[in-house]
Amino acid sequence: MSACDASMARAAQLAALRADWNRRVADRRADSASRKLVAALIATSVVTINQVKRLLGVSFPAANNAVADLVSLGVLTGTARQRNRIFVAREAIAVLDQAPEQYRRPSLTL
Numbered sequence: 001m002s003a004c005d006a007s008m009a010r011a012a013q014l015a016a017l018r019a020d021w022n023r024r025v026a027d028r029r030a031d032s033a034s035r036k037l038v039a040a041l042i043a044t045s046v047v048t049i050n051q052v053k054r055l056l057g058v059s060f061p062a063a064n065n066a067v068a069d070l071v072s073l074g075v076l077t078g079t080a081r082q083r084n085r086i087f088v089a090r091e092a093i094a095v096l097d098q099a100p101e102q103y104r105r106p107s108l109t110l
Contacts, residue, residue: 006098013095014042024073033058033066038075045089045096047076 021038028034036056041047044055053063067087070076076087 010095010098013098014092017091017095018042021075024075025069028069033062034069037066037070041070041075041089042092045092047087048084049087 018038018041021041022035025032025035025038033052033056036058037047037052040055044051047055047067049060049063049067052058052067053060056063056066058066067076067078071078071087075089075091077090079086079088
């Protein structure tokens with residue numbers, strides 16, 4: 001498989017993943033922070049609450065609620081830390097980790 005073919009396959013997997021995430025939040029309001037965050041997670045798969053706050057232009061409580069919502073839906077996974085927690089879209093990371101060996105970065109472990 002050429003690098004171009006592999007990239008196209010990975011893009012298709014990411015698009016399918018985003019569609020799955022959109023289905024998970026389909027019952028949320030169209031303008032909800034949870035839905036907005038889903039739209040941003042493919043490009044930004046590792047976030048903190050403060051990053052979400054800045055990314056979406058929402059208050060800290062709204063960012064915290066959106067992250068908690070996506071954790072409850074299995075879209076994000078949080079670290080065990082109590083302060084400055086990091087949240088990871090592991091499904092997106094798994095797709096991105098399928099890169100050909102010459103392009104692969106060290107695996108993310110939390």
